[in-house]
Amino acid sequence: MTHPARVEVRGWGWRHASRNAWAVRGVDLTIAPGERVLLLGASGAGKSTLLHGLAGVLGGADEGEVEGEILLDGARAADQRGRAGLVLQDPDSQVILARVGDDVAFGCENLGVPRDQIWPRVEMALGAVGLDVPRDRPTKALSGGQKQRLALAGVVAMQPGLVLLDEPTANLDPGGVEEVRDAVAAMLQAHPATLVVIEHRVDVWLPLVDRVIVLGGHDAAGVVADGTPAEVLGSLGDSLAQAGVWVPGHPPVEPAPPVAESGQTLLTTRGLAVQRVAGHPVATGLDLDVRAGEVLAVTGPNGAGKSTLGLTLAGLLPPAAEEVVAEEVLADGAGPHPIRWSSRDLLTRIGTVFQDPEHQFLARTVRDELEIGPKALGLAEEETRSIVDDLLERMRLTRLAAANPYTLSGGEKRRLTVASMLATAPRVLILDEPTFGQDAVTWSRLIGLLADLRDAGSAVVIVTHDLDAVRALHAREVRLGGDR
Amino acid sequence: MTLLDGQARTGTVARINPVAKLAASGLVAIPLVFTLDWVSAAVALVLECLLIPFAGLRWGEFWRRTWPVWLAAPLTAVTIALYGEAGGRVYVEWLLIRVSDGSLELAAATLLRVLAVALPSVVLFITVDPTDLADGLAQIVRLPARFVLGALAGLRMIGLFVDDWRSLELARRARGVADRGRLRRFAGMAFALLVLSIRRGSKLATAMEARGFGAPGRRTWARASTFGAREWVLVGIGAGIAGVAIVAAVLAGTWNFILGPS
Numbered sequence: 001m002t003h004p005a006r007v008e009v010r011g012w013g014w015r016h017a018s019r020n021a022w023a024v025r026g027v028d029l030t031i032a033p034g035e036r037v038l039l040l041g042a043s044g045a046g047k048s049t050l051l052h053g054l055a056g057v058l059g060g061a062d063e064g065e066v067e068g069e070i071l072l073d074g075a076r077a078a079d080q081r082g083r084a085g086l087v088l089q090d091p092d093s094q095v096i097l098a099r100v101g102d103d104v105a106f107g108c109e110n111l112g113v114p115r116d117q118i119w120p121r122v123e124m125a126l127g128a129v130g131l132d133v134p135r136d137r138p139t140k141a142l143s144g145g146q147k148q149r150l151a152l153a154g155v156v157a158m159q160p161g162l163v164l165l166d167e168p169t170a171n172l173d174p175g176g177v178e179e180v181r182d183a184v185a186a187m188l189q190a191h192p193a194t195l196v197v198i199e200h201r202v203d204v205w206l207p208l209v210d211r212v213i214v215l216g217g218h219d220a221a222g223v224v225a226d227g228t229p230a231e232v233l234g235s236l237g238d239s240l241a242q243a244g245v246w247v248p249g250h251p252p253v254e255p256a257p258p259v260a261e262s263g264q265t266l267l268t269t270r271g272l273a274v275q276r277v278a279g280h281p282v283a284t285g286l287d288l289d290v291r292a293g294e295v296l297a298v299t300g301p302n303g304a305g306k307s308t309l310g311l312t313l314a315g316l317l318p319p320a321a322e323e324v325v326a327e328e329v330l331a332d333g334a335g336p337h338p339i340r341w342s343s344r345d346l347l348t349r350i351g352t353v354f355q356d357p358e359h360q361f362l363a364r365t366v367r368d369e370l371e372i373g374p375k376a377l378g379l380a381e382e383e384t385r386s387i388v389d390d391l392l393e394r395m396r397l398t399r400l401a402a403a404n405p406y407t408l409s410g411g412e413k414r415r416l417t418v419a420s421m422l423a424t425a426p427r428v429l430i431l432d433e434p435t436f437g438q439d440a441v442t443w444s445r446l447i448g449l450l451a452d453l454r455d456a457g458s459a460v461v462i463v464t465h466d467l468d469a470v471r472a473l474h475a476r477e478v479r480l481g482g483d484r
Numbered sequence: 485m486t487l488l489d490g491q492a493r494t495g496t497v498a499r500i501n502p503v504a505k506l507a508a509s510g511l512v513a514i515p516l517v518f519t520l521d522w523v524s525a526a527v528a529l530v531l532e533c534l535l536i537p538f539a540g541l542r543w544g545e546f547w548r549r550t551w552p553v554w555l556a557a558p559l560t561a562v563t564i565a566l567y568g569e570a571g572g573r574v575y576v577e578w579l580l581i582r583v584s585d586g587s588l589e590l591a592a593a594t595l596l597r598v599l600a601v602a603l604p605s606v607v608l609f610i611t612v613d614p615t616d617l618a619d620g621l622a623q624i625v626r627l628p629a630r631f632v633l634g635a636l637a638g639l640r641m642i643g644l645f646v647d648d649w650r651s652l653e654l655a656r657r658a659r660g661v662a663d664r665g666r667l668r669r670f671a672g673m674a675f676a677l678l679v680l681s682i683r684r685g686s687k688l689a690t691a692m693e694a695r696g697f698g699a700p701g702r703r704t705w706a707r708a709s710t711f712g713a714r715e716w717v718l719v720g721i722g723a724g725i726a727g728v729a730i731v732a733a734v735l736a737g738t739w740n741f742i743l744g745p746s
Contacts, residue, residue, distance in 0.1 A: 082696045097615060097637070362672065372661065376659075
């Protein structure tokens with residue numbers, strides 16, 4: 001078994017080849033072997049870049065420019081593949097092979113571990129992260145939390161001296177978050193290593209870390225705070241919270257309760273069954289009413305059919321049984337079944353914000369993106385312009401009007417997709433996991449915006465795991481059961 | 485297809501190294517691709533039909549997997565019967581259509597040939613696991629590991645692309661642009677899918693690098709890919725079918741090598 005690594009970062013910086021500004025610059029720090037560090041900072045402070053640098057996967061001179069150096073046990077990090085292991089945010093894009101055992105073995109193979117040592121290591125690693133599934137289980141059958149534990153097992157099997165976690169739980173439901181955190185704790189017991197973790201949700205990792213380092217970002221380069229969790233969060237708690245970090249004891253601002261009772265019913269379902277693939281209903285017997293001036297929250301475990309229900313209510317997926325019925329006040333002559341409405345009819349009636357904003361982008365600039373709905377309705381140019389200007393202002397996107405949607409940050413992308421739906425003022429707005437992976441500032445703004453819509457008389461439906469959002473919006477909760 | 489669903493299978497044929505299956509189907513196909521007569525194809529097909537019951541497939545699965553072949557073969561044959569090179573007696577003539585002795589014979593030969601080439605390939609590849617194929621290609625054929633593993637990891641992402649495509653479709657309906665301009669919308673979705681797949685690809689590449697992929701030094705393989713008696717038997721069967729088919733065609737005087745003098 002190897003020993004925990006010592007990390008030295010000296011005057012380090014990185015500039016991506018296609019950008020003018022440095023992603024991160026002037027970082028100096030030393031991490032002793034076996035220390036467990038939580039790395040914080042506003043989004044865009046270069047936390048991820050530093051972590052990739054520590055892992056030695058930033059690439060060569062054609063990828064970007066580097067200054068200073070990063071040393072693991074006194075030697076350059078980039079020359080020591082396998083000394084550091086990295087787990088990334090997205091569970092789907094880091095599963096490499098089709099079977100669980102093969103995926104865990106992948107790192108060992110690359111490092112040239114002899115075959116007779118690989119399989120014992122695989123068993124040890126799966127045990128260390130508590131992933132108790134057969135070695136030939138297909139990786140695509142795993143849940144999000146299991147996939148993250150699989151990635152962790154792949155890292156553990158390499159027996160690294162440094163374990164790096166880049167927002168490992170940002171894409172997981174609450175159960176998955178704890179599952180992965182506990183797996184990391186168990187892993188460190190079985191295999192002592194130096195740990196560096198990035199995560200917006202501080203409370204999740206506090207029990208595990210003994211040091212907090214804060215990166216400054218654009219105006220204050222390098223490390224701006226460094227110490228025990230109590231010291232750093234005590235002195236910088238406020239400013240970290242303002243920068244979007246979820247700091248315990250500094251809850252984000254929440255909107256006021258609804259101003260009025262909920263209004264008319266707009267959509268109803270009785271005995272509805274929903275499906276994505278014909279013949280495979282994922283939820284059945286659903287009786288729902290979607291009312292104006294109210295937030296309806298659809299919650300429940302992964303695989304319960306929440307997103308499918310959202311898309312069915314939105315008139316995008318045909319029901320498996322029974323119907324989604326639109327009352328005449330919403331249908332306005334288009335007929336009682338949203339799934340039979342034209343795409344253009346949907347615009348003013350039901351808007352949908354997808355979980356992945358990139359699925360929704362159609363245009364080259366933020367302004368063009370917002371103009372698509374009004375143009376499809378055939379509004380006059382002047383009217384379109386004033387709607388779009390107003391939305392840009394309200395969503396704080398004005399300075400990004402000419403930017404390409406794909407280049408925005410996660411929070412900005414989310415605001416843009418919401419804005420593009422609001423451009424045609426639908427009576428019902430359906431959002432799939434709107435607060436997923438968002439920092440505290442974006443969270444607060446989104447919740448405020450949804451509360452405004454609710455109070456203005458729209459019906460809002462959110463499909464979510466985020467119980468804080470359900471509470472802050474005073475939403476009526478519908479919980480789907482379903483077994484995983 | 486099987487290459488995508490990645491189920492583990494059992495049975496004698498399933499355990500044979502995929503490289504041997506690739507070689508055997510290649511050996512059967514090569515002579516049939518290079519001649520245009522019906523005797524060689526018929527002989528090969530008869531021999532294959534005698535062996536298919538031993539491939540370890542249930543009949544239901546056999547028909548489910550091979551129906552496209554059964555559909556494509558007659559369609560190709562009809563086309564050739566109608567438009568193929570005429571010769572001998574002409575039965576029907578109408579515009580470009582000319583059905584003759586020559587085109588009918590060619591049609592029959594084509595029908596048999598499509599079946600004789602496609603059936604064994606489909607039957608053998610139903611039981612191929614892509615991971616095992618990659619192991620074989622890297623360890624036995626000695627293709628570069630970077631190439632083989634990159635392709636293998638990429639293959640796993642096809643399922644994600646299918647989901648992406650569906651979401652793109654629904655999102656366009658939600659954005660109010662799905663009522664007309666189908667062709668343009670299709671092009672836009674294809675572009676969006678390209679962007680998404682490049683992003684996914686680069687994330688996957690980072691994840692692979694983070695696990696030491698491309699590290700200097702010799703890579704080891706967790707799963708041994710072996711090529712033994714079982715594999716040689718299968719390759720021998722492939723070569724045997726090809727040999728018998730060629731000899732039969734030459735003896736019958738129908739052998740006509742497309743690259744040789746006609």
